[in-house]
Amino acid sequence: GAGVSQTPSNKVTEKGKYVELRCDPISGHTALYWYRQSLGQGPEFLIYFQGTGAADDSGLPNDRFFAVRPEGSVSTLKIQRTERGDSAVYLCASSPRAGSGGNEQFFGPGTRLTVL
């Protein structure tokens, strides 16, 4: 079956603009995670959804970052007033419901965001 997909694969924007990054998880996966990976670093946690609700948003760096998952499937990460320091690869992962092999997080290919 299809894996986690993310669109766009690349996004170039100007400082101060608004961007939306989309994640389509593996069908049936109830948990969805967003991470950010800077060059030469490991992924850094941003937010985690269980179903439609954010179970943990402690990794969001500030109130310019927001994510939604209105129907418990597709998620959108929204960044307002982008800054050059937001440039990174944004990774999405999904995980099946616990009790059905629920530990593994399956990652998408990421969206490379460049803020000029």
Add this chain to the structure above:
Amino acid sequence: QQQVKQSPQSLIVQKGGISIINCAYENTAFDYFPWYQQFPGKGPALLIAIRPDVSEKKEGRFTISFNKSAKQFSLHIMDSQPGDSATYFCAASMLEPISGANSKLTFGKGITLSVRP
């Protein structure tokens, strides 16, 4: 404070050799320890994972050794191949106590493995 630390920073191994990557963690509440492999332009992919109730787990050429008292775990890649050349990340998380679902992963910085033909 970096909660998960990897060593070495890079590793070069000859084809057929053993690659060993080490990881140390700070938080004793962590109870799930995966290793991920990442190729350029791709997302990380799970290689193998271990829970703290076992000291070793083997899957094919990949083995995790876990030392709870030292708060360390390592990845051994036997018979290393050029196709194993990639970036490797250790990570740790706390599974939710009732559901067993995975919460956020805390990753190390990664190490670049090069396997020479």
